[in-house]
Amino acid sequence: MADFNQYTRWEHQMHGVKLPRWDDLPKFDLYMDQVTALINDVLGPLGIDTVTPAMINNYVKHNVIMAPVKKKYQTMQLTDILMISLLKPMFQTDTVRSGIDQITAGDYPKQAYDNFIGQLEDRLHHLGEDQVQPAAQNLNEKLMQVAVDTVVSRLQSEKLLRLIKRPLRKIEKK
Template identity: 50%
Template structure:
């Protein structure tokens, strides 16, 4: 198979990626090892660097993620960790936390998270982004730029991987 055919096939595989909406996140609190397993299985098809418990502890230590209650993580924390995992290769943790805070200042965390996921999934499928609700154009633009950065990062990593493969 030619390298460009392999790239096109990979791009087509992105259309099959599904990310959980807020209501599809676990309904019960999770321990650290469960969070790690959930996030890594959710993002595995995108070939992101696997998350570790040390990384999550670092996010909590630096107040990027709210500390767990009795060592258990709730939906909001899991959603934050998913978003951080998607964006950390492009943005600093401080920038990601600031973006999450800005979006959730005007929308509930569920609405902001679901909007981001729907925009990212549409981009992965090569579809037009879903219409915004018109409530805040800056929030929507911020999420649009963030989703574009995830897609661009994925593409760049795959192209580099294929170019290295072609050299050998």
């Protein structure tokens, strides 16, 4: 019962999560250490693994995000890193990149990012409640809904697994 109460408290903590919209992100370019600090501060309350400079360098190397200009990252790169960090545990980075490209092909990157973050925040704020999502009007909207559901389900699953994890008995060899 104590574990379930812990889970319920976690759900209530998620109700208060505030994620940055495009306009909330810095209006100036950031160096790598500033980028990792910002991304990790944003994602920390969700319990998502920290982002390292090596990870970001790999995203650049593999053309998952645009290369920095004079070692400085802009808003577009920050939003890409945030999205990749949220979705990478479930999908390969090239699949995440493809999804971002697909969504932004039909919508401005700012609007697409804000829509995703808004939907994610809304789902987190209503964890533990029966919630009916509006019907998607097209495949891009459906893709975004499924991606948000996937992130939320992953967060819930990881929290539940941490709470119910028990030491496993060692099986004796005969």
